[in-house]
Amino acid sequence: MRLSAQQEALERYLATGDSVIPHELMEQIQGSNTLPAADGLMIYHNAYRARLLSVLREDFPALHRWMGDESFAQLALAYISAWPPRHFSLRWLGERLPEFIRGYIAEPQRSPMIEFATLEWAFTLAFDAPDTEPLSLDVMSRFSADDWVNLRVYLTPSVRWLQLQHNTVGIWVAAKAEADIPDVVALSTPLDCLVWRHELVCQYRTLESGEASALRLLSDGGSFASMCENLVGQHGEQAPLRAATWLKQWIGEGLLQRR
Amino acid sequence: MSKSNTLGFGLGLRSEYYQQILEQRPEVDWFEIISENYMVGGGKALYFLDAIKEQYPLVMHGVSLSIGGPHEIDADYLRQLKTLADRVQPCWVADHLCWSRGSAHHLHDLLPLPFTQESLLHVASRVRLVQDVLQRPLVLENVSAYVQWKTSCMSESQFLAELSSLTGCEILLDVNNVYVSSRNQGFDPWQFIMELPHGRIRQIHLAGHSDYGHYLIDTHDQPIADPVWTLYSKTLSYLGATATLIERDDHFPPFDELLAELSKARSISANALRAAAPCA
Numbered sequence: 327m328r329l330s331a332q333q334e335a336l337e338r339y340l341a342t343g344d345s346v347i348p349h350e351l352m353e354q355i356q357g358s359n360t361l362p363a364a365d366g367l368m369i370y371h372n373a374y375r376a377r378l379l380s381v382l383r384e385d386f387p388a389l390h391r392w393m394g395d396e397s398f399a400q401l402a403l404a405y406i407s408a409w410p411p412r413h414f415s416l417r418w419l420g421e422r423l424p425e426f427i428r429g430y431i432a433e434p435q436r437s438p439m440i441e442f443a444t445l446e447w448a449f450t451l452a453f454d455a456p457d458t459e460p461l462s463l464d465v466m467s468r469f470s471a472d473d474w475v476n477l478r479v480y481l482t483p484s485v486r487w488l489q490l491q492h493n494t495v496g497i498w499v500a501a502k503a504e505a506d507i508p509d510v511v512a513l514s515t516p517l518d519c520l521v522w523r524h525e526l527v528c529q530y531r532t533l534e535s536g537e538a539s540a541l542r543l544l545s546d547g548g549s550f551a552s553m554c555e556n557l558v559g560q561h562g563e564q565a566p567l568r569a570a571t572w573l574k575q576w577i578g579e580g581l582l583q584r585r
Numbered sequence: 586m587s588k589s590n591t592l593g594f595g596l597g598l599r600s601e602y603y604q605q606i607l608e609q610r611p612e613v614d615w616f617e618i619i620s621e622n623y624m625v626g627g628g629k630a631l632y633f634l635d636a637i638k639e640q641y642p643l644v645m646h647g648v649s650l651s652i653g654g655p656h657e658i659d660a661d662y663l664r665q666l667k668t669l670a671d672r673v674q675p676c677w678v679a680d681h682l683c684w685s686r687g688s689a690h691h692l693h694d695l696l697p698l699p700f701t702q703e704s705l706l707h708v709a710s711r712v713r714l715v716q717d718v719l720q721r722p723l724v725l726e727n728v729s730a731y732v733q734w735k736t737s738c739m740s741e742s743q744f745l746a747e748l749s750s751l752t753g754c755e756i757l758l759d760v761n762n763v764y765v766s767s768r769n770q771g772f773d774p775w776q777f778i779m780e781l782p783h784g785r786i787r788q789i790h791l792a793g794h795s796d797y798g799h800y801l802i803d804t805h806d807q808p809i810a811d812p813v814w815t816l817y818s819k820t821l822s823y824l825g826a827t828a829t830l831i832e833r834d835d836h837f838p839p840f841d842e843l844l845a846e847l848s849k850a851r852s853i854s855a856n857a858l859r860a861a862a863p864c865a
């Protein structure tokens with residue numbers, strides 16, 4: 327048997343959930359008195375799944391806690407056989423788990439669980455997103471009048487913006503704290519939630535809808551003046567103050583960088 | 586390789602110890618990084634990498650090259666490896682003599698190759714390609730194995746010797762892996778070490794394994810076992826001073842325990858070298 331055929335036989339055996347060793351593979355393998363071929367192959371077979379499972383447990387610790395070990399393992403193993411690793415780094419193993427849940431779990435659990443897995447994966451993405459130079463309060467304090475007129479910003483690359491339909495944040499906080507996990511509740515209006523990294527630490531925060539639309543407008547490239555104008559309807563004369571307070575908070579949190 | 590250019594005694598750099606390393610500047614001669622952990626956009630890993638490389642020599646150790654795999658060498662991976670090497674300026678770049686990726690997807694394990702002429706030509710051409718990109722010799726490590734291929738017509742150490750003479754690649758001798766494989770497959774670990782081209786051994790690995798009675802598993806979650814220390818000492822009496830690294834990948838003990846294990850390596854090495862010194 328040629329090298330590539332030998333490798334294909336072992337690959338197929340490792341990646342299928344079936345632990346029965348195919349005859350054509352067994353014929354190629356030599357064991358020893360202390361470790362027979364079938365036992366040696368089983369070590370690789372078990373190690374493949376155990377390694378991937380432990381990566382998913384680490385990347386989705388709260389989902390793991392929420393579902394319980396057995397259900398999580400079932401989900402994870404089904405996911406691994408549907409989406410075997412496609413990236414050289416195990417860091418990307420869980421990338422498609424939220425999407426996989428869509429086809430694997432039925433309502434009413436499906437939507438909250440997708441949302442939950444998406445929230446947890448957002449932390450993984452924020453954790454090692456590209457470094458950047460966020461706009462700082464120090465720089466802002468030295469803005470000239472022209473700087474204020476010309477200011478245009480992006481969200482920093484680590485920011486994930488989620489719109490939650492359920493009390494997902496509450497469940498996540500409880501699962502992380504290993505506290506009693508509340509029941510799923512659907513929200514009457516979607517809740518905006520940001521996950522990002524500031525300096526080296528991952529952060530999250532929910533936004534009430536006024537703040538969310540103001541941040542959306544600004545980070546889509548709107549000017550500070552247009553953000554103020556937008557706030558006049560609700561805040562009247564206080565609009566510029568409201569806008570400045572939010573801007574200062576966003577900058578302090580490391581959410582913005584200059585375009 | 587002259588004896589004076591050994592790096593001394595190092596530890597695997599793991600995130601569990603980042604803070605302590607920067608704050609306490611422990612007496613470790615060098616650190617070895619897992620290359621893939623730093624192939625990311627930014628954040629904590631790269632922050633600590635940059636800080637620690639200011640204070641210690643670093644060596645890069647990869648797990649995903651899959652030098653013996655049935656696929657093409659991943660150009661994107663190789664580009665990222667080169668970018669990382671340019672950033673880190675490591676003393677050398679290592680990976681394993683194995684395959685870790687199949688034709689369809691990644692298997693994330695260090696799988697054994699059949700040691701045949703066909704494998705030798707396959708691996709040699711890929712080593713040359715990698716060395717051309719990295720602009721330096723690749724260092725390849727013997728792995729722990731739980732099976733062998735019946736088609737093998739030479740030992741892993743003979744294979745490494747041939748590969749090194751064909752390509753100029755260097756060798757990372759993992760003494761624990763030699764011991765684990767020798768117990769699992771019933772070969773003589775000392776013969777394995779004697780078959781290697783000693784002048785090409787750039788580095789040694791030491792690590793712990795789990796003993797299941799009939800067989801051993803290379804778990805890197807235990808202190809180094811006595812037979813591995815013995816083999817290490819005997820090896821050094823032949824090789825002379827050689828850069829030595831302790832790997833720990835799970836059940837992380839307090840950092841002081843790893844430092845104590847490193848001191849043990851230093852003293853075993855000193856004794857072995859003293860005993861082996863020719864009479865004046």
Ligand SMILES: [Fe+2]
Nearest residue numbers: 726759790832
């Ligand atoms: Fe090793």
